[in-house]
Amino acid sequence: MGLPRFGAAKTNHSTSTPNLYVANCGPAVGLSHDTIASVFGSFGLVHGVFPADDSGARVIVCYNDATSAAAALTALHGRPCPHLAGRTLHIRYSLLRPPPAPTPSTSIQVCLSAAEANIPGLYLLLDFVTPQEEQELLAAVDARPWISLAKRRVQHYGYKFCYQTRNVDTKQHLGELPSFVAPVLEKISSFPNLNDAANVSLDQLTVNEYPPGVGLSPHIDTHSAFEGLIFSLSLAGPCLMEFRRYAQGAWFPKAGSSVDMDAENPDNSSNFSRKAIYLPPRSMLLLSEEARYAWHHYIPHHKIDMVNDNVIKRSSRRVSFTLRKVRTGPCQCEFPQYCDSQR
Template structure:
C-alpha cells in the first residue's frame, strides 16, 4: 500500500502545530533504525509510529498520539545535537497527512502468506530457490541481451509475448526454454497444493527487470494466450502484488485488459482488493480463479508497508514468469473474463 503523504500544516488557519513531526538527518541511511527513533521520541509521549518520509532513508515522520508531545519533542530536539541518536543534529518541523483526492481508499492490508488472502488458486512458496541459485539465475540473464520497454527491461524465451496484442504468435517459436532454468522447471513439477502442476509442460518464459518504483498495471493474462497455471519467481528484490476481483456485471463495461488509466476511473467500491508481500526467492502460483478472474498488478512504489514495517524496494527486482502457451480456445469457468468465450 502507498505510504501516507505528508505536508506542512496550514499556518494561515490559526493552527500551525500538529501531533506529527517531520525529522531530517535521521533514519536508516544515517545508521538510525526506526525502533531506535521511536524509543527516543517516546520520552515525550506515546509514539504511534515512525515512517520513512521519502526514499532517501535520512528523513522520517514521527507520529505522536498527542499534539503536546510533538511540541515538547520539537522544542527540545530541533537544531540541537541528540546524544541518544549518535549526537546528530535534528531538523524538525510539524507535518500533517495530506488528504488523497484521487485514491481515497488506497490503504489495504498486506498479507505475507497466500492462505491469508483466501483467493482460490493462489499459492506462494518462500525460498523456492536458494541464494546461490538466485545469483546464478541473475548472472545468466545479465549475460544475455535485454529488450527495453518504457520503464523496464524484458527477455522472452520459448515464445515472445507481444504487449500490443497481449498474446503470443504460436507459429513463431523461439526455441526451448534455456538450460539454466531447467532445475527451476523440474522443481515446479513438485509444487504442492494443486494436481495439475505435474502436467504443466511449461514452454514460455518472460523475464522482467523492475527498477525501484516501477510496477505493473492491473491485468489478467489473456485467457486465449496461456493455459491455467502461471508461475512467477521473484529475485533480487521484494515487492507487493495486489489483486482485484471485479463484479461480473461491472466487468462488461471494460475491455479484457484494462490499462492503468482505465483502472483509475473505476470506483473503489466496485471490486474486492487484496495484497501479498513477495520476498526475494519466492515462487507465486496463479491457478483457477486467481489466474482467470482476478486482476494482478504491482503498485508503483519505492517503499511498501508490510505489517507496520516500511520495506524499501531494492535497486532491482527480476521476475521469471513461466507459462504454457495455449493452442485451443479457453473453456474456463469464468466466461465474463474470457476472450475466447466473448
C-alpha cells in the first residue's frame, strides 16, 4: 500500500483540528467524494474531501474550522449513517501531513486505444462526431440552463441523476431526450461490437462540463440505476480516464457489517489494477460488460496530463455527454461483488 498522505490521531481526546480521517467511506465502497462532501456539509463548510491513502475506502474531510469537524465527529462516528448507504463510519481527527510531491501520471502507461487497454467491454471510437456536429452539440447545451455543482456544471435529460444516492428517481421522468442529441443516438445505433444495437433505447443523458483541473472521483455507475451500456462522448477538450479493478470482494462488506478503521487489511485494500486511456475530443467511449460492471472509472483532477512522453494541457473546458438506459428491475450482472442489487 502507498504511504498514507494523512495520519489519524491515536485518540480523539485532546486533539482538535478542522480535518477528519474517515474510514469505511470512499469511492471504493460506493460513496463519491461529492456525496461525502454533501453529507458532511450539513455540519459546516467543507473545504474539500481527499483520499487518505490509495485504498479508496478512507478519506480526509477538511472543514474550514475545528468546531464543524467536532460536530460532525460527534454526530457521525461509530453509527450507521443513513445518508451514506447506512455505512458505519469510523472517524478520528486527522493529523495533516504535507502532501507528497505530485507523482506525474506518467507512472502509468496511457493507452491510446481500447485494444491497448485490453479491458473486456471497453471500446473507444475516435472522431465519432464531426467538428461541426461538435460545435452544434456545444451550442445546444450552452443555450440551456446549467446546474452548478461544487466544481463542475451539469445538465440532466430523460431522468434527473441524484448525486447523494448516485441513482435516478424513475418516477420523475423529465421527458424524451432532446432532439439535439438525435444525431448521436443515430450513430450509436450502428456502433460496432454491439450485438443488440437496435435495442439500445437510451433514455438518460447527463452533460458534464469540467473546467481545467477538475475531474471525477473513482466510481462505478450504480448497477441498479443503469443498464449495461454506458456511452460517453467527449467534446471541446481531452482528458485522461483511469480504470481501476479492485481486488475481488475487497470493497463491499456484507450489508450491515462495518469495517473497523484499524482492522482493515491494508494489503488487501490497496490491491487494484490500474489502466489509463486518453480520450480526445469527439471520441466516444463505451463501457460494457466487465468495463461497466467491475472497473471503477476516474478522471484525475489535473490541469495537464502526461500521455506517455507528451504533456497534454486540458483545454478551457471538457464537455461530456453520458448516455445510459435507466434500469427498471434489479441488476443481475456477473459481478455481484460490485453490484448493489446483489449485496
